[in-house]
Amino acid sequence: MKFSENWLRSFVNPPLSSTELAHALTMAGIEVESIEPVAAAFDKVIVAEVLAVEKHPEADRLKVCKVKTGRAEEDVLQIVCGAPNVSIGVKIPCAMIGATFPGFTIKKSKLRGVESAGMLCSAKELGISDATDGLLLLPGDAPVGMDFRGYYELDDHVFTLKLTPNRADCLGVLGVAREVAAITSAGLSSPERKPVAEEINDTLAVQVMVSGACPLYCGRIMRDINLNVPSPSWLTQRLERSGLRSINLIVDITNYVLLETGQPMHAFDLVKIKGGIQVRYAGRDEKMQLLNGNQIDLDSGMLLIADEQKPLALAGIMGGLDSGVTQGTTDIFLESAFFSPDTISGKSFQLGFSSDSAYRFERGVDFAATRDVLEYATQLIQTICGGKAGPVTEIKHELPQRSSVHVRVGRIKRVLGIDIGKQQVIDYFNRLRFEFLANEDAFNVTPPSYRFDLAIEEDFIEELARIYGYDQIPVHFPHGGMAMLPASETKYSTIDIKRSLITRDYQEVINYAFVDADWELDLVNNSKPIALQNPIASQMSVMRSSLIGGLISNLQFNLNRKQARVRLFEIGCCFIRDDESDCKQVEKLAGLSYGDIAPEQWGITARGVDFYDVKADIEALCQGNTLYFRKFSHPALHPGKSAQILADDQPIGWLGELHPRWQKKYGLQRNTILFEMESGSLMSKLLPAVKEISKFPPVRRDIAIIVDNDVSVHSLLDAINTGKSAIVSDFSLFDIYRGKGMDDSKKSLAFRVLLQDTEKTLTDEEADSAVASIVEILKNKFSATLRN
Structure with missing residues (x-):
């Protein structure tokens, strides 16, 4: 959104400089992206009139002018000029002797032997535009004689706003003026539209x-319009400074009204309309050519917007080329409407171009001002190029509702953290032009029609x-x-578990919960993992049910970077399917050890880790x-070097060496030891128990028994801990023997x-008993015999 500062100040003129005004707008959420002067700095340029033009005696392309x-x-003054459009009677900007421009100063000189006392200026030389087709004709x-900067209002700036999508009400100069008035408390001079x-x-x-798509449509016929009248300079200046070029008077006026009010309008050549106006959706196989030349399939x-035979315009976006106003047009149908934002939204993207209207x-535009804007545009047309206006045709249906909102004084303080007094709130709502009813502790506020x-x-x-x-x-x-939170003496935290593993030389890793489906099949034998509907990569297509796939991938990453000794662990969530439609989330701890023990x-x-x-x-x-630990079979592990981990007779995880098949597949040269456990099973902690320390020496006895190989x-x-005597303080295994002198089905422990x-020193009889x-x-429970 670009506009002239002078245009804005014609509605509201706070006592702020251009920079201060931009800062005030930006701090109120209306970001000013840039402020640019409309012309370069220069002086001593006046409005002049060419009285005579003669050919230069020594140059075909130069002319000697009396100005x-x-x-x-x-x-x-006598000035030599080479512009092709210089002629008797034209009024142009003239730089006098001593006039300064960026980089040069005008001096009295001779051009091919003829004295020249100044310079006739083009728009490009004045820094107004890039046009190079000759002098700027006024x-x-x-x-004549007036300072050109003052005449052309060059002491002006172009503001460029970077508006957020919610502030459509500031897509017109009048909307920005409302904001400035609210922010600065300055008076607002709204134009009167009768x-x-x-x-x-x-x-x-x-x-x-x-x-539903067009709740409000207004239009009127205007006849006997004269498009041969030149556009007023104030109109073309404001359009140009807003980034629009002049086309013809009717188009210029509708564009001007758009920029000022934010209400898009369109004018149709009345002669090209067959029958009446229809607002409808496109039918099958309809086509039309837009004003930008695009031929589109609807x-x-x-x-x-159509007549009885053909489409005339793409509603809310752009008019059709065949129904547009041209230089010979005298009768028009002027349209001002409100189209539902949902109907127009996305169409520009679909078509591949945008427009100011779309x-x-x-x-969302101000539907309450739709008819007033039509009257305003009619008034401008009559003032500039004449014409007779017919009655307004208005078709109105259900417009968007503006329901009042309950705003509590206490809630204001709670959200903002500051105490804004009730009277101050009333002042702010008045400045914002909100309708409201105030009671003791709240306001019922109705948003204006232009604030969607x-x-x-x-x-x-x-x-x-x-x-x-x-x-x-x-x-x-x-x-x-x-406050110190209570710390349970019977629970470990996740941090405690991590700290314990770190002290044993493990390093923590964090992996994605999305994994390769092959990992699940190879390492967990999970042929039906939970699949993602929209995976971020093909190798991250399923949810993991185990952490070991990620750890093996981390190991490969480290080995590829010449790390010979790797010890890793991860605590993370795994996702296990309960049935075909449901799954549960389980937090697990897994670890990996590879390479030497130290x-x-x-x-x-x-020595390699084992x-x-x-x-x-x-x-x-x-x-x-x-x-x-007991013997256990797992798809990822070596069948003879794996075990299940149990606590209180409940399985909590597994431990073992990676199966040689997977070791070969994943390119691992040495044995890899893995473990995985449910992290919740590690959280319980036993309280220390007081036990009396004996002052008397212990007695040691060694026994060797023979049992079947399948006895664990x-x-x-x-069995011993359950039935042992009270004086047995420790009972532990220190040797296992199989081999010579022993039956193949037996083992010696x-x-x-x-x-x-x-209380006392034990006697031999008590120890032997x-x-x-x-x-x-x-002997009774396991048929054990003493070994001789």
């Missing part, structure tokens, strides 16, 4: 077939903040109570909890038994 300046001391009523007197009775039948979602209609962005209480509170000034709201540093050094013999090293890490992680050590230890009493009871338990 009237209107200055007593040098009324007529209107015939331009006052109905134009009807001089003819001609009307055109209008039929709105889609009332679809059923495009709203048209840009405004898809954001105000719908809830917070919208109006934001309006108060804008007018109050965002930069005036004091900064309050956040503060909060630092970094290469002289003090420790190099199953038992990682088993020790897990036991250290779960200190205080009794874990045991864990079951033996459980050697246990260390420590016996101790807190306790050991005998252990042997008896093993």
